Amino acid sequence: MRAKSVPLLLLLLMVAVGCQALLGAGCQAATRKAAGGAKAPEALRQLTAPDLSPPARLSPANAAPALPERLRGIIRRVALPAGDKRLALTFDLCERAVHVTGFDAALVDALRHDGAKATFFAGGKWMRSHPEATQSLMADPRFELANHGWTHANMAVTRGQKRVDQVLWTSAQAELLREELDARRVREGKPALGPRPLTLFRLPYGRGGAEAVAAINALGLAVIQWDVVGEGFGGSVEARAQAIAQAARPGSIVLLHANQVPRDTAALVRALLPLLRQRGFATATVGELLAAGEPETVSDGYFSVPGDNSIYDDMFEDGGTGGRARKSPGR
Ligand SMILES: [Zn+2]
Numbered sequence: 001m002r003a004k005s006v007p008l009l010l011l012l013l014m015v016a017v018g019c020q021a022l023l024g025a026g027c028q029a030a031t032r033k034a035a036g037g038a039k040a041p042e043a044l045r046q047l048t049a050p051d052l053s054p055p056a057r058l059s060p061a062n063a064a065p066a067l068p069e070r071l072r073g074i075i076r077r078v079a080l081p082a083g084d085k086r087l088a089l090t091f092d093l094c095e096r097a098v099h100v101t102g103f104d105a106a107l108v109d110a111l112r113h114d115g116a117k118a119t120f121f122a123g124g125k126w127m128r129s130h131p132e133a134t135q136s137l138m139a140d141p142r143f144e145l146a147n148h149g150w151t152h153a154n155m156a157v158t159r160g161q162k163r164v165d166q167v168l169w170t171s172a173q174a175e176l177l178r179e180e181l182d183a184r185r186v187r188e189g190k191p192a193l194g195p196r197p198l199t200l201f202r203l204p205y206g207r208g209g210a211e212a213v214a215a216i217n218a219l220g221l222a223v224i225q226w227d228v229v230g231e232g233f234g235g236s237v238e239a240r241a242q243a244i245a246q247a248a249r250p251g252s253i254v255l256l257h258a259n260q261v262p263r264d265t266a267a268l269v270r271a272l273l274p275l276l277r278q279r280g281f282a283t284a285t286v287g288e289l290l291a292a293g294e295p296e297t298v299s300d301g302y303f304s305v306p307g308d309n310s311i312y313d314d315m316f317e318d319g320g321t322g323g324r325a326r327k328s329p330g331r
Contacts, residue, residue, distance in 0.1 A: 050097035057172040064220030073297030077227040078251040080293040086284040091258035095126035097321040102260030121148040121202035124170030144285035146200035154320030155208035205312035206301040226255035241271035
């Protein structure tokens, strides 16, 4: 696995931006619409002070069941039986304590239009900021919702109860929104979806070693990384889509973002889906891949090569949830 088409530092910064939510033109428009203090689920904005408030429920009433031994460790891809050419498109919804990020509704529309399946790794605070978007993803049988930490903490540097809270607060927030969604569905005469504990976790910044992963696994969540960095290629949308399609293998897990940064992910996915089909691939959720094959694991999280993300241990304050630390490289 190589990232030759994009220098490593650029790749890291791209993903940092994806998780940092810088103001963009479209987002400024969304912010303007929300002027007057109204809640703005589409806005992408820095907060005047970090939001460290916990969710209304601190631990899910329906906890994830014990994790099977075969799903322990850091899963980068799944070895599927011969002839099974499915892969998983995954989209992170990152949100740190210092900002509120966006929601790429056009991207989700593109997936729905194509009938594609996808897994969304949502931050707990992001879900609280985007209740309607979260419930829309929950209600779609082609989509799978998963856990991306409460405020995007770097699990390699966050320890003890804070680390546990990043996981449990997120699962509890998802449960609250699912209960609210079900209550609404029942009022509308639709069947309730029922409880569904989150069972998959994605390490923010891809950071976390054996000890952090064991702690997350002990809460019943499998740790899911990727073997294709979807935003790690350069060139036009078409060229990047081609690069992803060429890098993908059966059982691949492709990393992308759905929080409006980068802003052309919807176009990228629109270009990618027919290319995958041409190559004989079908989409599946990560859970479906894990049910069909054997996970391939590593002992430490990384983007493309081991150690390529250790830069994040010093990049943001407060365990990764705050502003940029002074030691941060670049801007
Ligand atoms: Zn993230």
